[in-house]
Amino acid sequence: DSGVTQTPKHLITATGQRVTLRCSPRSGDLSVYWYQQSLDQGLQFLIQYYNGEERAKGNILERFSAQQFPDLHSELNLSSLELGDSALYFCASKSDEETQYFGPGTRLTVL
Amino acid sequence: SQQGEEDPQALSIQEGENATMNCSYKTSINNLQWYRQNSGRGLVHLILIRSNEREKHSGRLRVTLDTSKKSSSLLITASRAADTASYFCATGQGGSEKLVFGKGMKLTVNP
Numbered sequence: 653d654s655g656v657t658q659t660p661k662h663l664i665t666a667t668g669q670r671v672t673l674r675c676s677p678r679s680g681d682l683s684v685y686w687y688q689q690s691l692d693q694g695l696q697f698l699i700q701y702y703n704g705e706e707r708a709k710g711n712i713l714e715r716f717s718a719q720q721f722p723d724l725h726s727e728l729n730l731s732s733l734e735l736g737d738s739a740l741y742f743c744a745s746k747s748d749e750e751t752q753y754f755g756p757g758t759r760l761t762v763l
Numbered sequence: 764s765q766q767g768e769e770d771p772q773a774l775s776i777q778e779g780e781n782a783t784m785n786c787s788y789k790t791s792i793n794n795l796q797w798y799r800q801n802s803g804r805g806l807v808h809l810i811l812i813r814s815n816e817r818e819k820h821s822g823r824l825r826v827t828l829d830t831s832k833k834s835s836s837l838l839i840t841a842s843r844a845a846d847t848a849s850y851f852c853a854t855g856q857g858g859s860e861k862l863v864f865g866k867g868m869k870l871t872v873n874p
Binding site for chain 1: 851
């Protein structure tokens with residue numbers, strides 16, 4: 653158990669819908685990272701937050717957005733969903749040390 | 764975009780044998796990390812090696828890093844059936860320390 657929690661574990665929705673994925677980092681970790689894992693793109697970095705502020709952006713679509721709240725949990729919002737958005741979405745947290753600890757992921761299926 | 768490239772992409776060995784996985788990358792890095800993933804589940808951190816280190820050990824794991832060749836190798840000694848999983852190398856890059864993952868390597872350890 654990494655100490656990072658993600659909810660829900662599974663999410664099935666339809667094209668055009670909007671969903672919110674939630675991540676609680678390890679106690680005391682200020683950095684939260686979001687990654688997407690799909691069969692064709694592999695594991696890709698989406699976005700990073702540090703203590704509530706956006707720190708870095710990767711291959712995140714404009715239909716996707718994220719935020720980190722004062723209690724340090726983070727949410728990833730995916731809107732206007734397409735079939736190709738079906739993937740595993742991971743969040744990871746990090747302290748001042750370099751290791752990122754990953755949550756169990758949310759498996760999103762868009763039908 | 765993915766940067767790391769694991770080699771081989773799949774490896775099947777017998778229990779008790781050693782498994783060696785190689786990873787190549789393209790740009791300068793802060794560190795290189797190896798993760799394990801069982802059947803589409805969460806990523807488990809195995810070991811981290813910093814860019815100024817050449818070799819590191821952790822239990823049955825040995826990782827080497829050659830920054831001049833932009834390559835790393837992970838050795839698992841005395842493999843067990845429980846080591847069956849996909850293994851990913853990931854390079855920590857930039858001030859955000861975002862991780863850039865390879866495509867992964869599937870290891871099968873036969874009992």
